[in-house]
Amino acid sequence: MEIEDPERHYYPILRGSELDVAYKFYNRGTEPLIIYEVQASCGCIEVDYPTGSVGQDDFGFITLNYDSAKNIGYVEFYITIIANTEKDIFTTVKFDLNVVTSPHYTQDYEEIYMERRRQKLAGEVDGDLTKQGYYVDFDKTVR
Structure with missing residues (x-):
């Protein structure tokens, strides 16, 4: 499994807003890729991933929706992907950003x-x- 830009740094967002993140991945293996589970390091992230198999040299997306209502300041999240990859069963991606408050209130x-x-x-x-x-x-x- 090859993931485009597995480590990302996003621009600041206002507290209470949401951020949509999509990771594009490719199946570089010789067998169909099956993602068993995707786990986020925070309950403030909703995860969506393909439930079927991804063919050889094909691609798919893992989408995340981050809700910043409970955070303020610098935040960093790790997403663990559990799949039938040849090298390791776990693959981890990461993103971080700053959650800022409104200057008015x-x-x-x-x-x-x-x-x-x-x-x-x-x-x-x-x-x-x-x-x-x-x-x-x-x-x-x-x-």
Whole structure:
């Protein structure tokens, strides 16, 4: 397995924003490549990878979505790829960046959480009547 730019340094992002990262990899082996699992060093990263096999001399992508809501300052993450590679069963990639606060106001984690919760609840309440997220007693609504 060969990975394009396995060690990356990203420009700073604002706290609370997300960063999408994609690693392009090539199967340089003689057999189809199967990725068994991809593990991130932080729970703030969502991972997506191909579940099928990647043919010889073919390529695929491992995509990551990093949520910076709980971090501030310099952060560094390691992603471990477990696959049927010829040399080692583990392959590790790395990326780092700085998470900065807004120069006008710094929200703490609780404020970011409550804002996201309000947005989610507003979507649930304004949605379909069967998906409002609450109910009322039927006999009290008729007066």
